[in-house]
Amino acid sequence: MKKLFAVLAFIASVSFMSVYAQDEQAQDEAVAAQEQVAEAPAEEVAPAAEEVETGLHQALKTKFIEGGAGFMSSVALCLILGLAIAIERIIYLSLATADSKKLLSDVEKALDGKDLEAAKEICRNTRGPVAAVFYQGLMRINEGVDIAEKSIVAYGSVQAGLLERNLSWIGLFIGLAPMLGFMGTVIGMIEAFDRIQQAGDISATIVAGGIKVALITTVAGLIVAIILQLFYNYILSRIEALVGDLEDSSISMLDILMAKCIKK
Numbered sequence: 001m002k003k004l005f006a007v008l009a010f011i012a013s014v015s016f017m018s019v020y021a022q023d024e025q026a027q028d029e030a031v032a033a034q035e036q037v038a039e040a041p042a043e044e045v046a047p048a049a050e051e052v053e054t055g056l057h058q059a060l061k062t063k064f065i066e067g068g069a070g071f072m073s074s075v076a077l078c079l080i081l082g083l084a085i086a087i088e089r090i091i092y093l094s095l096a097t098a099d100s101k102k103l104l105s106d107v108e109k110a111l112d113g114k115d116l117e118a119a120k121e122i123c124r125n126t127r128g129p130v131a132a133v134f135y136q137g138l139m140r141i142n143e144g145v146d147i148a149e150k151s152i153v154a155y156g157s158v159q160a161g162l163l164e165r166n167l168s169w170i171g172l173f174i175g176l177a178p179m180l181g182f183m184g185t186v187i188g189m190i191e192a193f194d195r196i197q198q199a200g201d202i203s204a205t206i207v208a209g210g211i212k213v214a215l216i217t218t219v220a221g222l223i224v225a226i227i228l229q230l231f232y233n234y235i236l237s238r239i240e241a242l243v244g245d246l247e248d249s250s251i252s253m254l255d256i257l258m259a260k261c262i263k264k
Contacts, residue, residue: 071184071217075177079224082173085166086231093238096163098128100249107134108256116141129159129242130249137253145258152250159246163239167232174228181221188214 103126110119116138123135136155140148192211 071180071187072220074180075184075217075220075224078173078177078180079227082170082177082224082228083231085169085173086228086235089166089170089235090231090238093163093235093242096128096242098126098130100128100130100245103131103134104249104252104256107138107253111256129156129163129246132159133246133250134253137250137257141257145254148257149254152254156246156250160243163242167235167239170228170232170235174225174232177224177228178218178221181218181224184217184221185214188217 103122106122107119110116110122120135120138123131123138133152133156137148137152140151189211192214
């Protein structure tokens with residue numbers, strides 16, 4: 001999983017750098033296009049304007065540039081890192097999902113045949129936290145049911161912690177993205193008032209342009225937070241389901257171990 005996360009982070013960094021380079025080029029192209037439109041005859045202005053509009057991708061890049069490369073890059077970085085961690089968690093939780101009922105049935109059949117090693121082998125060959133907890137209990141069963149129960153409870157807590165690993169980072173990016181957006185807005189408003197002061201006159205164009213650019217960072221931060229929040233809640237629901245299944249299966253496993261010990 002660490003290698004997977006490293007690969008995702010590397011890909012995200014390369015993508016981020018390429019987008020940033022494209023944004024700089026797009027800014028130069030946009031300025032050149034505006035100059036061409038301004039110099040063109042009246043009858044050619046409409047076709048030239050249509051050529052500048054190239055779709056949603058170009059619009060997003062334009063808004064990215066208008067919002068300011070510094071804060072927009074920070075917000076985009078929060079999105080990239082947050083998505084990388086979320087994807088890693090989703091893959092990990094998918095691999096941790098197993099048929100606990102079938103596992104429990106197979107282990108019980110092996111114990112019915114008094115084959116403890118076969119039960120351990122079944123747990124070793126099954127992925128997921130349930131099998132890992134079962135294996136720890138089977139490793140301590142010769143020391144008594146009480147020791148096996150303590151081992152299952154303790155290792156269950158360890159497995160639950162592994163399921164929740166790195167969630168705090170997603171929560172950090174959820175809170176950080178809007179804060180960076182608000183900071184960009186405040187700084188943009190300050191710059192707008194500086195331009196008004198330099199102009200010596202309150203111009204509607206200066207005020208509207210400054211406020212528009214300032215609010216873009218806030219919108220971007222809120223969008224990033226909403227996207228990451230959706231992933232965060234989905235991951236939490238998967239973790240709750242896995243932890244609930246882990247607890248139910250552990251109780252059933254303890255009942256089986258107690259029944260086998262009583263028969264002995």
